[in-house]
Amino acid sequence: MQSSLGEVAEEMKVIVFRLQDEEYGVEVEQVKSIERLEKITRVPRTPSFVKGVINLRGVVTPIIDLRERFGLGDSQHTDSTRIIIVTIGGLEVGLIVDSATDVIDVAIDAVEPPPCIVGGVEAVYLKGVAKLEKRLLILLNLNKVLDASEMQQLERIEGTVG
């Protein structure tokens, strides 16, 4: 299921969450848990979207603010703010989202390749857009979102600016 869209599998389970006014989805296999917001320990000299680290049952886990990662501006932390813990290829990272709303099944053939621009989020971070009955669900390409080499580039840029 983690593989490409052309798979035989017809449906995939997706965790739905909100960022600003858009609905996003990640495949449930990539999600380890959904946590409430806890106190985050800041890690100095990292990109600003890296909010720091938390103690996730004994494992020190880095936390990324997904809004900032996508350049959507700062998050306003509320009661519904959640941290989605995702694991990809040994990386374990928490993503701050406005709220986690749903778990749904998405038919594979309802997924279309991402349009050039959706709500300002760059297309490279997207796997596709799923058309549901009344709404659009943006499926994230977590591999790209969590690309460490890109993060280091960003870090360097921020380093020169700051």
Place this chain on the structure above:
Amino acid sequence: MDMEQYLDMFIEESKEHLQAINENLLRLEDAPGDTSIVNDIFRSAHTLKGMSATMGFEDMANLTHEMENVLDQVRNGKLTVQLGTMDTLFRCVDILESILYSIAQGGDGRHDVTAVVADLRRILSGDTIPGKTPDQSADPELTNIEFDDYEYTVMKQSLDSGYNAYQIETMVREDCVLKAARAYMVFDQLESCGEIIKAVPSVEELEEEKFDKTFQVVLLTKKPKEELEKIVMSVSEIESVLIHSIESIKQPLLEETKPVNAEGDDEIQVIEPKEQQQLEKATVQKKVASGKTIRVDIERLDILMNLFSELVIDRGRLEQLSRDSKNPALIETVEHMSRISGDLQNIILNMRMVPVEQVFNRFPRMVRDLAKDLNKKVNLYIEGAETELDRTVIDEIGDPLVHLLRNSIDHGLESPDERLKVGKEETGKVILKAYHSGNHVFIEVMDDGKGIDRQKILKKAKEKGIIQEHQATSMSDKQVYELLFASGLSTAEKITDVSGRGVGLDVVKTKIESLGGAVSVDSVPGQGTTFLIQLPLTLSIISAMLVEVEREKFAVPLSSIIETAVFRKDQIMRAHQQDVIDFRGRVVPLVSLKKIFHIPDSLDNKRDEISVVIVRKGDKMAGLVVDSFIGQQEIVLKSLGKYLVNVFAISGATILGDGQVALIIDCNTLIK
């Protein structure tokens, strides 16, 4: 039967047996007459044979079987240990090790052992290994036989234990048709009444009839001269026999052997018996322990360790809660629990501790081979092999040490000739020493060679562009020596087999630093070089000082802290655009954690005192400015994960009692 499940055990145990054989062979080399050592080797080889046959590794079983045959003859006194035999046995161990290695890597353990098996069989048939007997050009006249060290030692021990040594010159008749056969018969007869330790010309040459009319053998026996004469003469076509007792040259013999084993240096003589004792102690321990230990997978210990780490965190939390609650019964219980878990922590840590012996014991063999390759004479002294280190550190420390030892023997020690010329003993000394000190283990590699040539390093460093011309003159010796660890610098004038592998000491430095340790070098020209390695005892739980800056908590490893101090603001001075303080007469630069870590300022700066943690890196110091000290605590090291790599000045994280994450400061990067 499915053998897979036994494979790990087989590999582990075989390793131990091979190591034992290696060690015992080295001991045997020093004491060729000691049959108890031969017995030990035999037993190990026998076990190996059995195990490898069961596991279906035929080549291994085959080779150990042949070794066993030879060893059996040796322990039954039918064969004497000669240099050639030792070399062959060592070669067998090498081959067995490589077979085992390939099995461990998933191979089928096949290896062509025919050559070495043939050598073993030749030894068995009483023949020496070609090319290993000393120079034969000497005139085979009586009394002119040259003995090597082994033969001396064997002879000495035999004489001590009541045997006689005879030099027997046999002359065959002019018209003798089958000289070789006669020689063989003489050998045969003599061997029935004692041990032949030497023949001139060699046995091989005798067999090929490469002798004129006479040949000589040296025989160790309890039989009187006359009887031997009769025995030899009983062989037909023998013209005459001359028998000389070697007793008369016993004294000079002993004196000649002396310089090889004895040392003029008092210090070393102290070391030797100690080492001996340790060896004995170690073997005794092993024997006692064998029935009372169990083998545990290191992964299980890791899991235990991780679980315990969780417990340590909860302990911290409980301590805090109980203090806050002010309930005496709770406080008491928690204190008790803390003590017990403290003991438990020690036990778990200790379970992971293994003596450095595990690494050290492969070095005597390595040094022996290396000295042979380089035509140098080296005595290796090992001290403190019982010093214990965490398993994770042990696994990593072997290669750097190999490197340093090679370096000492190859670059440090002079050739025997050079040594004699400068008035040193022909045989060089290399000392490998381990000891505990505080929370660290120190390992020293010391040699008494020519020391480091300052000019040579500077020249090299300039050539390679590591330093500039003007820097060279102002550098202290210590700084110059440190250049050895710079990448791309090798002081070898000519590239030898040993050092010319394109790896420099920089690899050693990187490796040791990655273990949280440090390495330094000191040298006295003409007297030798010392490498000092400092290693942490364990890599998982450390003592740290917790400090607070604004609302953020950080942990500073105690190992890098010299002390904490409070300074008045007016004690801060400025030098080179840098805040400095005078700490016990030394100018120490101040590092503001607030600035370095971009911690938001609450502008709450009313105090006119600053709290400083004085930290060090080598002999350099810095003062970390913090808001307050929280206290000392055992912390569990956690990594920041794969996503956050190379965070500046942060070496990891830990979880505090309240569940919060605190970052661990890497003082090494804060000091330039």
